[in-house]
Amino acid sequence: MAHPANTIRSEAPATALDAAELLHACALERTAVRIAGSGTKAWGYPGAEPALRLQTTALQAIVEHNEGDLTAVLQPGVALGELDDVLAAAGQMLALDPPLGAQDKATVGGVIAAADSGPLRHRYGAPRDLVLGVTVALSDGTVAHAGGKVIKNVAGYDLAKLFSGSFGTLGLIAEVAMRLHPRPRSQATATGTTDDPATLATAAGVLAHSSLELQSLDVRWRSSLGMVLARFGGVAAGDQAAAARRLLSRAGVQAAAVEDDEPLWEAQRAAQRSAEGGAIVRVSGRPSQLADACVAAQVAGGSLVGRAALGVSWIALPAAAPGELVTSIARVRKVLAPSPCVVLDAPAYVRTHLDPWDHPEDAALVLMRRVKARFDPTATCNPAIFVGGI
Amino acid sequence: MNQSQPPTVPADAAPPPLTPALLARLQAVCGHDHVYTDADQLRTYESDGLLQYRATPGAVVLPASAAEVRDVVRACSDAGIPWVARGAGSGLSGGALPVAQGVLIALTRMRAVLEVDLPNQRIVVQPGVTNTEVSLAVGPTHFYPPDPSSQIVCSIGGNVAENSGGAHCFKYGFTTNYVTGLEIVLADGAVVTLGGKELDHPGYDLLGAFVGSEGTLGICTSVTLRVIPVPEAIKTMVAFFDTTAQAGEAVSEIVSGGVIPGAIEMMDNLTIQAAEQAVGAGFPTDVGAALIIELDGSRVECEACFDDVVAICERNGAIGIRIAEDEADRALIWRTRKAAFAAMGRIASNYYVQDGVIPRTKLPEVLARIEQLSDEYGMRVANVFHAGDGNLHPLVLYDGEAEAAGAEELAGRIVEACVDAGGSITGEHGVGVDKKRYMPRMFEEPDLAAFQMLRCAFDPRGLANPGKVMPTPRLCGEVPGPYRRHPLERDGVAERF
Numbered sequence: 001m002a003h004p005a006n007t008i009r010s011e012a013p014a015t016a017l018d019a020a021e022l023l024h025a026c027a028l029e030r031t032a033v034r035i036a037g038s039g040t041k042a043w044g045y046p047g048a049e050p051a052l053r054l055q056t057t058a059l060q061a062i063v064e065h066n067e068g069d070l071t072a073v074l075q076p077g078v079a080l081g082e083l084d085d086v087l088a089a090a091g092q093m094l095a096l097d098p099p100l101g102a103q104d105k106a107t108v109g110g111v112i113a114a115a116d117s118g119p120l121r122h123r124y125g126a127p128r129d130l131v132l133g134v135t136v137a138l139s140d141g142t143v144a145h146a147g148g149k150v151i152k153n154v155a156g157y158d159l160a161k162l163f164s165g166s167f168g169t170l171g172l173i174a175e176v177a178m179r180l181h182p183r184p185r186s187q188a189t190a191t192g193t194t195d196d197p198a199t200l201a202t203a204a205g206v207l208a209h210s211s212l213e214l215q216s217l218d219v220r221w222r223s224s225l226g227m228v229l230a231r232f233g234g235v236a237a238g239d240q241a242a243a244a245r246r247l248l249s250r251a252g253v254q255a256a257a258v259e260d261d262e263p264l265w266e267a268q269r270a271a272q273r274s275a276e277g278g279a280i281v282r283v284s285g286r287p288s289q290l291a292d293a294c295v296a297a298q299v300a301g302g303s304l305v306g307r308a309a310l311g312v313s314w315i316a317l318p319a320a321a322p323g324e325l326v327t328s329i330a331r332v333r334k335v336l337a338p339s340p341c342v343v344l345d346a347p348a349y350v351r352t353h354l355d356p357w358d359h360p361e362d363a364a365l366v367l368m369r370r371v372k373a374r375f376d377p378t379a380t381c382n383p384a385i386f387v388g389g390i
Numbered sequence: 391m392n393q394s395q396p397p398t399v400p401a402d403a404a405p406p407p408l409t410p411a412l413l414a415r416l417q418a419v420c421g422h423d424h425v426y427t428d429a430d431q432l433r434t435y436e437s438d439g440l441l442q443y444r445a446t447p448g449a450v451v452l453p454a455s456a457a458e459v460r461d462v463v464r465a466c467s468d469a470g471i472p473w474v475a476r477g478a479g480s481g482l483s484g485g486a487l488p489v490a491q492g493v494l495i496a497l498t499r500m501r502a503v504l505e506v507d508l509p510n511q512r513i514v515v516q517p518g519v520t521n522t523e524v525s526l527a528v529g530p531t532h533f534y535p536p537d538p539s540s541q542i543v544c545s546i547g548g549n550v551a552e553n554s555g556g557a558h559c560f561k562y563g564f565t566t567n568y569v570t571g572l573e574i575v576l577a578d579g580a581v582v583t584l585g586g587k588e589l590d591h592p593g594y595d596l597l598g599a600f601v602g603s604e605g606t607l608g609i610c611t612s613v614t615l616r617v618i619p620v621p622e623a624i625k626t627m628v629a630f631f632d633t634t635a636q637a638g639e640a641v642s643e644i645v646s647g648g649v650i651p652g653a654i655e656m657m658d659n660l661t662i663q664a665a666e667q668a669v670g671a672g673f674p675t676d677v678g679a680a681l682i683i684e685l686d687g688s689r690v691e692c693e694a695c696f697d698d699v700v701a702i703c704e705r706n707g708a709i710g711i712r713i714a715e716d717e718a719d720r721a722l723i724w725r726t727r728k729a730a731f732a733a734m735g736r737i738a739s740n741y742y743v744q745d746g747v748i749p750r751t752k753l754p755e756v757l758a759r760i761e762q763l764s765d766e767y768g769m770r771v772a773n774v775f776h777a778g779d780g781n782l783h784p785l786v787l788y789d790g791e792a793e794a795a796g797a798e799e800l801a802g803r804i805v806e807a808c809v810d811a812g813g814s815i816t817g818e819h820g821v822g823v824d825k826k827r828y829m830p831r832m833f834e835e836p837d838l839a840a841f842q843m844l845r846c847a848f849d850p851r852g853l854a855n856p857g858k859v860m861p862t863p864r865l866c867g868e869v870p871g872p873y874r875r876h877p878l879e880r881d882g883v884a885e886r887f
Binding site: 143146362 | 508509510511531532552553555559560563564566567576580581582583584587588589590591592593594595596597598599601602603619620621622642645646647648649650687688690691693694695698747748749750751776779780781812813814815816817818819820821825829832833834836837838839840841843844845846847848859
């Protein structure tokens with residue numbers, strides 16, 4: 001279906017104002033614009049092939065790194081991986097660790113626009129919880145700011161949260177101020193394995209309700225075997241991991257302490273992405289549904305990783321004929337309803353033949369359409385990819 | 391137009407008195423006893439926690455259920471009457487100030503805890519439930535972290551409107567980080583469910599947009615909150631310093647070293663004097679600053695960090711450190727901190743509190759600026775603040791009505807100093823009516839226009855808490871469709887932006 005690449009115009013504005021003027025020009029001539037970072041997340045409805053691609057490759061500056069205040073002001077094209085190297089030198093981090101995609105190219109703007117996250121979310125929250133302020137370029141040609149660069153601020157509407165997870169459908173995130181955190185001085189992981197989904201859920205629940213301060217609390221289920229992974233960061237990470245191991249033992253799983261834990265966590269992150277031809281279903285569930293979600297993944301021939309205390313999981317379905325994927329996804333949704341099961345990675349056929357967003361036609365959707373109509377009345381920005389075809 | 395000019399229209403431009411037909415409809419919805427129209431009853435609701443502003447509503451209604459709220463809002467919508475939602479009325483920015491002759495919807499009868507779901511770490515409450523009641527309902531194993539000083543009286547609905555913080559939010563976050571679901575009624579009477587017990591509902595993050603919108607986007611009738619396990623250990627200490635600058639250095643070193651205290655609060659000399667007179671906790675009154683530091687979490691982590699924190703304080707010139715020996719001592723220390731506002735009555739007859747935020751590293755320069763302004767105006771300023779997140783609460787002390795205007799002006803210049811330092815005009819109290827005149831210091835016209843886009847999506851007729859947040863009254867254009875003049879614009883009362 002794709003047009004040859006050379007028929008699509010590409011622009012990489014160097015300032016927020018240039019981006020706004022470009023969007024405005026497109027709005028006036030009713031040209032649809034595809035806003036994207038490095039293109040590592042082709043999610044949502046496929047949408048129509050746009051006439052113009054707005055890239056953030058000329059917006060790659062780390063504008064401010066305020067070490068003493070633990071904040072940074074970033075342009076959207078900054079690669080998350082490269083940013084991490086810079087912040088690491090100061091003993092700091094942006095506590096967002098989603099999978100970074102091919103060649104680690106995922107950008108700050110893309111991760112925020114897609115509200116993506118990784119295991120660190122357990123302690124530090126999602127992009128919405130770390131964004132202090134935004135500068136956005138709108139299709140009316142204006143550049144607007146909201147929030148600020150201090151970690152506490154209630155002046156004006158929180159457009160930073162509105163734009164987080166908006167998939168570029170309201171405008172371009174042209175700059176963000178983010179809260180940073182100190183890197184943990186040491187890290188340690190305890191794991192527990194079991195072949196029973198209910199035991200797995202119980203063991204994860206014990207840690208979720210314990211007074212241990214977890215940095216991450218993940219689970220995985222694949223090939224009839226489950227694992228709880230609890231990671232600690234801080235001064236006494238090893239002691240806490242030992243305590244977690246004892247709790248896991250008591251909960252009836254095979255507990256262990258893992259010395260070289262980085263590969264385990266890298267695998268958790270990687271499992272949020274699909275193999276070519278497969279699909280990822282993100283379950284916005286409840287912790288009490290964890291066992292059901294594991295079983296649903298297994299029945300569909302897939303695997304699962306999840307944030308146990310948050311109830312969010314990613315079910316990976318192996319490559320199959322698109323029609324079979326559609327059927328499998330529908331089955332997973334039926335088992336886990338009413339928890340929304342959003343299809344992320346998937347062949348375009350799948351994202352056309354079902355609603356990838358799993359969003360009902362309800363009053364919230366009506367309100368979302370009104371929001372879109374106010375911010376982007378000409379539907380210039382990333383049209384027809386988001387919930388309800390927004 | 392020049393943004394710093396006063397608005398061309400008074401924010402509370404009075405609509406006509408409520409019609410008997412509307413009053414009858416409100417009475418039919420809520421019952422005769424729950425619609426107040428007597429002058430004496432109305433007077434109770436003239437102000438919220440900020441007494442400088444007063445307005446008399448045409449009626450106060452006290453709905454008892456979500457359906458009654460919806461029907462009240464629909465009645466107002468049909469009549470074109472603006473309304474203001476009010477929780478406990480403890481807000482400090484005039485956010486719940488009534489619209490003169492409008493309807494005030496008080497949510498004090500909606501105090502039910504609807505569901506406690508500890509396995510999923512959620513609680514569902516009606517908006518009139520107090521902040522403290524939430525923690526009580528999920529205790530003793532769990533708690534609800536945001537803890538504004540007014541937590542015993544303030545309501546969750548008000549917390550949602552203001553995105554309330556508190557002493558523990560540097561580590562744990564604000565209201566917005568804990569609200570996972572809301573049922574709201576829009577100004578046209580539509581009932582909308584946002585989120586739920588689950589995180590990451592697909593679509594725009596309207597929860598994030600609604601929390602902290604100060605009652606201008608609608609009214610919430612049910613709130614789903616995330617709660618978390620209580621920490622295993624809490625260790626509290628107070629370090630005393632000769633200067634606030636030294637205390638500030640200690641804060642920076644603690645935080646950048648990787649320790650995130652549960653709370654870290656600073657009081658300056660004047661505040662210590664007042665609070666000590668009120669509470670008598672035994673704080674020395676001749677020191678420049680007291681730093682209350684509370685570590686919480688797992689016992690091993692707390693203990694490992696505690697020695698580090700003590701060492702950092704000593705290295706930065708602490709002249710005394712008091713470690714809370716038991717829960718009673720800890721409570722006494724916190725009572726001293728939380729009494730700070732009320733205790734000001736012992737050293738001055740009135741105060742005007744501000745709520746500015748600064749990047750933490752700018753603390754010495756902003757405190758110096760406050761001292762300079764204090765000298766210039768010949769008024770004392772006491773400082774108490776959430777040091778971890780740079781949220782200042784300067785209390786401008788004054789005596790008598792004659793000094794009130796000067797105190798307010800001085801407070802305004804402190805806010806400006808915060809903005810100039812890269813901060814914010816408000817960290818947790820909200821803009822309300824009190825700080826909207828400072829909004830143009832922080833936001834430019836396109837920013838305000840973007841705010842208005844959100845407002846117009848939720849409430850195109852501007853009936854929900856009008857006259858708050860935005861520095862000048864604005865109208866919503868029709869979208870999409872041809873341009874039509876709004877009646878107020880046609881009459882020259884308001885202009886379009």
